[in-house]
Amino acid sequence: MDYDLVVIGCGAGGLASAVAYAEAVGPQARIAVLERATKEGRGGATRWTSSWFRITSDRQLDPEFVQIMERVSQGQADLDYCRTLAAEVPATFDFLDRHSVPWVYFEQPFANRNSGGGLAMPVPGGVAIVDTLAAVIDDLPEATILYETEATALATDDDGRVTGVHVTGPDGEKVLRAKAVVIACGGFEGAADMLVEHLGPRGPAMPLIAPTLANNQGDGIRLTRPLGGDVAGQFDMFHGEPVDTRSSKPDAVIYGYPFGILVNRQCQRFFDEGQDSFDATFERLGYEIWANQDQEAWFIGEKAILDWPHVADIMLTDQPPVEAETIEDLAQMFSLDPKALAATVGDYNAAIQAGEIDRAIRDGKRTVGIDPPKSNWATPISQGPFIGYPLTTAITFTFGGIRSDARGRVLRKDATAIPGLYAAGEVTGLYYGEYPAGTSVLRALTFGRIAAHEAAAER
Numbered sequence: 001m002d003y004d005l006v007v008i009g010c011g012a013g014g015l016a017s018a019v020a021y022a023e024a025v026g027p028q029a030r031i032a033v034l035e036r037a038t039k040e041g042r043g044g045a046t047r048w049t050s051s052w053f054r055i056t057s058d059r060q061l062d063p064e065f066v067q068i069m070e071r072v073s074q075g076q077a078d079l080d081y082c083r084t085l086a087a088e089v090p091a092t093f094d095f096l097d098r099h100s101v102p103w104v105y106f107e108q109p110f111a112n113r114n115s116g117g118g119l120a121m122p123v124p125g126g127v128a129i130v131d132t133l134a135a136v137i138d139d140l141p142e143a144t145i146l147y148e149t150e151a152t153a154l155a156t157d158d159d160g161r162v163t164g165v166h167v168t169g170p171d172g173e174k175v176l177r178a179k180a181v182v183i184a185c186g187g188f189e190g191a192a193d194m195l196v197e198h199l200g201p202r203g204p205a206m207p208l209i210a211p212t213l214a215n216n217q218g219d220g221i222r223l224t225r226p227l228g229g230d231v232a233g234q235f236d237m238f239h240g241e242p243v244d245t246r247s248s249k250p251d252a253v254i255y256g257y258p259f260g261i262l263v264n265r266q267c268q269r270f271f272d273e274g275q276d277s278f279d280a281t282f283e284r285l286g287y288e289i290w291a292n293q294d295q296e297a298w299f300i301g302e303k304a305i306l307d308w309p310h311v312a313d314i315m316l317t318d319q320p321p322v323e324a325e326t327i328e329d330l331a332q333m334f335s336l337d338p339k340a341l342a343a344t345v346g347d348y349n350a351a352i353q354a355g356e357i358d359r360a361i362r363d364g365k366r367t368v369g370i371d372p373p374k375s376n377w378a379t380p381i382s383q384g385p386f387i388g389y390p391l392t393t394a395i396t397f398t399f400g401g402i403r404s405d406a407r408g409r410v411l412r413k414d415a416t417a418i419p420g421l422y423a424a425g426e427v428t429g430l431y432y433g434e435y436p437a438g439t440s441v442l443r444a445l446t447f448g449r450i451a452a453h454e455a456a457a458e459r
């Protein structure tokens with residue numbers, strides 16, 4: 001089969017590039033989007049994300065994003081890419097509007113690290129991006145989404161130009177010839193061998209935060225390695241989040257941990273729950289639970305916090321909290337040492353300083369004399385009933401990937417672009433040290449558009 005464009009991956013990056021290509025070339029463009037999953041299971045990480053967008057109310061990327069990336073990556077992140085993202089984000093929202101992807105902007109009730117103060121998200125989440133953009137593809141006469149079809153290799157000509165994709169699908173193996181190819185097939189969170197290689201033997205022991213992540217098997221790296229493709233991003237780092245151990249619901253994150261305490265199996269606190277807003281610390285907490293706490297921790301608090309405005313909304317689990325009238329009883333329900341937990345809670349309560357609590361800001365209401373301290377939002381855990389959630393870390397995405405530039409071109413180790421090959425989204429390595437929350441779907445959508453425009457212009 002001959003196509004103008006073959007896109008590998010049916011998430012935000014892949015669908016944005018397919019739709020943007022049709023916008024640029026015209027409705028007769030011959031486009032194939034490859035999806036390893038079934039139609040029902042399509043959409044990769046994008047399908048399950050809430051997809052918070054780190055933007056201001058006037059649809060600009062957080063104005064501090066480039067600086068933050070420079071700081072957290074210690075200068076390793078591609079700042080041209082970051083500046084291009086910042087410049088192009090408003091056009092990404094125009095694109096979403098043009099294709100009727102529903103999204104909202106809302107003020108955040110809790111302290112957060114987006115300098116705009118609020119957040120946006122598609123409604124009801126990333127699935128709106130997948131379903132709306134996939135419907136655009138379905139309506140185009142010469143475009144198609146090929147389900148249960150996986151890319152196994154890239155075809156090239158004698159000059160090293162990418163000319164198509166080898167695939168395996170319901171009709172067996174074949175080559176789809178294409179004028180250009182966009183790789184948008186996610187990270188390597190679903191590839192046990194790569195997790196072992198980069199995170200060590202305990203890498204694959206982490207649950208996936210959503211089932212479709214199993215399809216993201218590091219194929220971007222496997223596909224481009226034979227072409228001399230370079231890599232970028234921190235391979236031994238990942239974005240993981242503290243989820244309710246009991247829940248099998250995707251994204252069962254307990255974001256309300258700043259409003260109680262966290263303890264380990266020894267009933268000791270190990271993390272400053274209030275060191276910053278939860279969007280700034282959830283990745284650090286996830287890493288700590290995985291790396292140093294044997295993949296288990298418990299949130300402990302008063303039941304009354306669930307009546308505080310919006311707190312229940314950020315406990316994303318589908319399981320009710322474990323509840324008891326005393327801290328000792330709560331400990332027993334988690335098979336923790338009752339005396340040890342009561343002592344930790346007592347020490348914490350005694351260390352709380354006077355001051356007003358204000359969840360909308362870093363209020364400085366803190367502890368003194370315990371280690372680790374709690375730096376904000378320190379309120380007593382003294383009035384029953386008490387609640388708890390058992391936590392473990394689920395992997396959300398990997399940081400390492402293929403190297404692409406600010407034009408969405410895939411680069412070789414000698415920094416030249418591989419002709420005919422583009423990439424978007426999580427398959428491209430970007431983050432080092434820390435992921436500034438709310439930027440991953442934005443970059444997938446934005447560089448999907450950019451890759452499509454480059455491919456269309458080259459055509």
Ligand SMILES: Cc1cc2nc3c(=O)[nH]c(=O)nc-3n(C[C@H](O)[C@H](O)[C@H](O)COP(=O)(O)OP(=O)(O)OC[C@H]3O[C@@H](n4cnc5c(N)ncnc54)[C@H](O)[C@@H]3O)c2cc1C
Pocket residue numbers: 008009010011012013014034035036037042043044045046047048049050051052053126149150151152184185186187209210213215216217219250251396397424425426427437438439440441442444
């Ligand atoms: C639960 C959860 C919450 C998140 N929260 C946020 C958030 O609030 N804000 C934010 O910005 N980001 C968030 N993220 C991260 C974000 O969702 C992803 O980084 C983003 O959606 C990645 O988009 P993508 O198009 O690059 O990859 P994906 O959406 O993962 O798509 C990859 C696609 O490639 C397909 N594929 C893989 N290999 C092959 C192959 N060989 N052949 C054919 N197809 C293949 C997969 O099946 C899939 O369709 C979250 C992620 C999850 C899972």
